[in-house]
Amino acid sequence: MSRHQSPRRKSVRTRRLAAPPLRFFLPVTLLACLLALLVLRGLANNEVFHDNQVAISVDKTTVPPNLLTGGPVVDARGRLNDHPVSYSIPDKTVVLSFDDGPDPVWTPKILDLLAQHHIHATFFVTGAMTSRHPELIRQIVAGGHEIGLHTFTHADMALQTRTRLAWELGQTQLALAGVAGVHSSLFRPPYSSTADALDDWTWPVVKDVGKHGYLTAFIDADTDDWKKPGVEEIVKTAMPKVPGRGEMVLMHDAGGDRSQTVAALGQIIDKLEAQNYKFASIGEALGSSPTTVPVHGLQLWAGKAFIFMTGISVNLLPWLIGLLSVVGVLVFGRFALMMILATRHAWRTRRPDFSWGPPVTEPVTVLVPAYNEQECIANTLKSLALSDYPIEIIVIDDGSTDDTSAIVEEIAMENVRLIRQPNGGKPAALNNGIANASHEIVVMMDGDTVFEPSTVRELVQPFADPTVGAVAGNAKVGNRDTLIGAWQHIEYVMGFNLDRRMYDELNIMPTIPGAVGAFRRESLLNVGGMSDETLAEDTDITMAMLRQGWRIVYAEKARAWTEAPASMQQLWSQRYRWSYGTMQAMWKHRHAIRESGPAGRFGRIGLPVVALFGVLTPLLAPLIDLFLLYGIFFVDAERTIAAWAGVLVVQGVLAYYAFRLDREKPWHLVTLPVQQVVYRQLMYLVLLQSSITALTGGRLRWQKLRRTGEVAAPIVEA
Known part of the structure; x- marks a missing residue:
């Protein structure tokens, strides 16, 4: 409807309406920021980009034969990318590894058990759980344990693109830097198993992460604790198949009720210690340089900013829902x-x-x-x-x-x-x-x-x-x-x-x-x-x-x-x-x-x-x-x-x-x-x-609208 121009005012607070792009800038930016916070919250809760598909393949035509009969740790870094090697866990040594965490209920219980026995383990964490529970990552690092990457969203990387793989690794490293100031050079693919299960779907993933500088850790013994088979069954499957041989044992500290895992862990430790086994993280077992290293500078502050914004998004969501x-x-x-x-x-x-x-x-x-x-x-x-x-x-x-x-x-x-x-x-x-x-x-x-x-x-x-x-x-x-x-x-x-x-x-x-x-x-x-x-x-x-x-x-x-x-x-x-x-x-x-x-x-x-x-x-x-x-x-x-x-x-x-x-x-x-x-x-x-x-206390002037005179009279009915 028609308005009229007001007299010019000298107040410095009076301003004309900006051009449309500027008009849109502030409100669009605000809405975009809110959407970005929602996405961050979705990442932290593993809702965004979540993919439950699991690759099924038996072909092994491209996998180097030495890896199928070798140890659980595959090194395809640098010059070894074309001629990868694998490492076995030394005899009388057990690496306890835990996937999918950290979890606020079960991870602290596992950490307490490990501390009582002065044992270091390896925790393969997801970026999503890391973002939601930063204090647990700091507790893991403070306890001298080793951290490995288990992707950000726990997707099967065999079904994802190289870009997605790089993003999953990068975001998880960003989260680790933000919560504990560390990066890790260890990687375990979700849904992975023993080294002899490598196939034409998973081998390209191992090669790609090797190009990014990661060791890939598989397992020797899978307790299948996520199936809740019972404490006795978990303990049984964790025992070495060949007496005296070293092994890497897989358990889980997140993903559901892990009470059987916690109960079994104490028995596993007691039985293996009685057999004179020693416990070590992967790096300690292989005698390599530390796989969890501190970061500084831009990487550190970028991680802190990421975790800060993720924390805001997680805490903001209940308010937004309200x-x-x-x-x-x-x-x-x-x-x-x-x-x-x-x-x-x-x-x-x-x-x-x-x-x-x-x-x-x-x-x-x-x-x-x-x-x-x-x-x-x-x-x-x-x-x-x-x-x-x-x-x-x-x-x-x-x-x-x-x-x-x-x-x-x-x-x-x-x-x-x-x-x-x-x-x-x-x-x-x-x-x-x-x-x-x-x-x-x-x-x-x-x-x-x-x-x-x-x-x-x-x-x-x-x-x-x-x-x-x-x-x-x-x-x-x-x-x-x-x-x-x-x-x-x-x-x-x-x-x-x-x-x-x-x-x-x-x-x-x-x-x-x-x-x-x-x-x-x-x-x-x-x-x-x-x-x-x-x-x-x-x-x-x-x-x-x-x-x-x-x-x-x-x-x-x-x-x-x-x-x-x-x-x-x-x-x-x-x-x-x-x-x-x-x-x-x-x-x-x-x-x-x-x-x-x-x-x-x-x-x-x-x-x-x-x-x-x-x-x-x-x-x-x-x-x-x-x-x-x-x-x-x-x-x-x-x-x-x-x-x-x-x-x-x-x-x-x-x-x-x-x-x-x-x-x-x-x-x-x-x-x-x-x-x-x-x-x-x-x-x-x-x-x-x-x-x-x-x-902001701004003021507007009248803006005269252009008229065409197309509304004519008389109009008698609607």
Whole structure:
């Protein structure tokens, strides 16, 4: 709807709206950061990129024969990549290795047992568990134990690309650096077994990790403790098959109930010590240089930053879920409230015996503030000329630089007065019009709006009730044949008009639309006229009147047709201004919460309702889309899309009902799914940017929207 330029101000805090890319930058960055935190949390919980597939292969045509009969440690590093070698665990030596951890329940119990026997073991940890339990990694390192990499997400690397393999290793090293300041040169593939199980699927993985400088550790004895076969069976399978021969034993310290593992571990240690076995980590057993080494500099600080952000993401998720629950309650609560109260409003006002009182017939003054409206002003005046109600028309030219005044004079309607003034902004123009109005009831409209012949008559009938101080009309989108126009048409019918019915029933109407509204002069003068203290003078004046105890109602039959913004850039400018102006008005009238009487009622009921449904709900609504994206790409796409489709169906039902209630043809609703994906996101960004501007103390100027004059008069029916 048309707005007017305010006088230039010298305040350094005043600034123009930035170009669209800059407008998007802050809110998009905020949403992108939240999505990134969700992904980090998903990584830490092994939800993102999780893959349970396991390769099945028996072909061994590419595996060097010496590896199939060699020891459990394969060295394919550097020059050995083409001629790999394997190492066996020395006789009378046992390496206890634990996979999949660390786990906050079972890893400490295992560490306590090992400490009691002064034994060092090797823990093959996943990056996900490392990120979630950093204190356990530090405890493992402090105990002199060895750490190896078991990938980040525990995916079978035989089924992944080399890029994925490098990422899994790199992210796990990043996590280790962040939690304990170390890197490891040991690697154990998930789902691996003994060295003789190497095949054409797993051998390329071993070669690739060798190129990255890793030793690959397989096993000699698999206890299958993850199957929970019983303590005795675990102990039995851990014993060396050949007496006196060294071996590497596989157990697990995470992944489920590991009570049998803990119980068996003590018995395994006791039995092997009784047979004069010694225990060592892999590096100690092979007599090699330490495989777990400290890191410094950029690697260390990058790891710390990664763990810090992961910690934030893990701790943030419960809050986000809580906020998402709040959004769900508010959204569906608003749906239910609008359905009930809008139905009640329609039933009450459409009853044959409904009446505001004796018919209002005295003439009224129609104020048309205009700034550079040469494309639209003729259609506006022609529509008023067809009015079936006696009116005086005052056009206030707010310092136009085009032919607006000339067109008004050329039309030369008998009941039209033209007032010229220097550019002072829309509030000043309206106040000038109020001062020159000849009648007690004043109708306000925008210079780009056209009325139906019955609009003024329908708009003023509620003034038969002496408690009514202002009336909101039914603003319609005239240029609805374009996609962006159709989206705004849906918004006007489904949002604004249903809201007004609801607010009417609650007697907390927060806004008289600038396109079509009527006021008692008495009510306007009581609150000091139109104020320029906010960018939403229509919301400001309405809230002020509610505080004075005036009743504000909605007249659905008083239809006005307005030219909605025709481009995304103009739409952004308009809604940015509306959102920011509404926040200003709410802040201005915040003291009503502490007041008594009608002002207190509005402050304790009206302001919270507007804040919840007009600011908080749409401000938090992007969480729905963030979780939608997260669910589609990282969790369960089918269930996520089904849930989103369910919400869309509910919205569609509400939209269809709103169109029926407003007597609109519902065929524009075919664009509703696309509107929810594109248009709604734009509105989110607008509100986020408005909130950021409000929090940072920024100020905006009026931005004149370009008009085409395509909404013509008269339009008789919706």
